[in-house]
Amino acid sequence: MDLRVLRYFLTVVREESIVRAAEVLHLTQPTLSRQLKELEAEFGARLFTRGSRTQGITLTEKGLLLRRRAEELIQLADRTQEEMTRRDAVISGDLTIGGGESDAMRVVARAIREVKGTVSGDLFSSV
Numbered sequence: 001m002d003l004r005v006l007r008y009f010l011t012v013v014r015e016e017s018i019v020r021a022a023e024v025l026h027l028t029q030p031t032l033s034r035q036l037k038e039l040e041a042e043f044g045a046r047l048f049t050r051g052s053r054t055q056g057i058t059l060t061e062k063g064l065l066l067r068r069r070a071e072e073l074i075q076l077a078d079r080t081q082e083e084m085t086r087r088d089a090v091i092s093g094d095l096t097i098g099g100g101e102s103d104a105m106r107v108v109a110r111a112i113r114e115v116k117g118t119v120s121g122d123l124f125s126s127v
Contacts, residue, residue: 047063
């Protein structure tokens with residue numbers, strides 16, 4: 001399953017026409033139709049019924065399910081892309097470090113002390 005093809009599928013759904021979707025996507029209609037047929041073959045199900053040019057397309061039950069899931073996937077992919085490329089993104093959360101008494105833990109403690117000295121606020125707690 002390719003996100004690009006899911007975007008094509010959602011465009012067809014939004015435009016209610018393969019021809020109009022092809023125009024919006026700057027693809028030829030045969031290319032878009034082939035992509036959609038391959039998507040249907042991948043899922044082993046018809047995703048929509050094709051009507052006349054005036055009737056457009058109608059989603060099947062499987063097509064309705066794919067539309068919901070495709071919207072979720074595309075939204076998540078777009079949000080992830082945005083978060084990963086944002087330069088000022090702040091990564092936050094809890095980090096728990098556990099270990100026995102060893103030389104390695106001295107190195108960890110030293111690193112924590114160094115980081116703690118460079119940031120303000122109460123970032124560290126010990127158990």
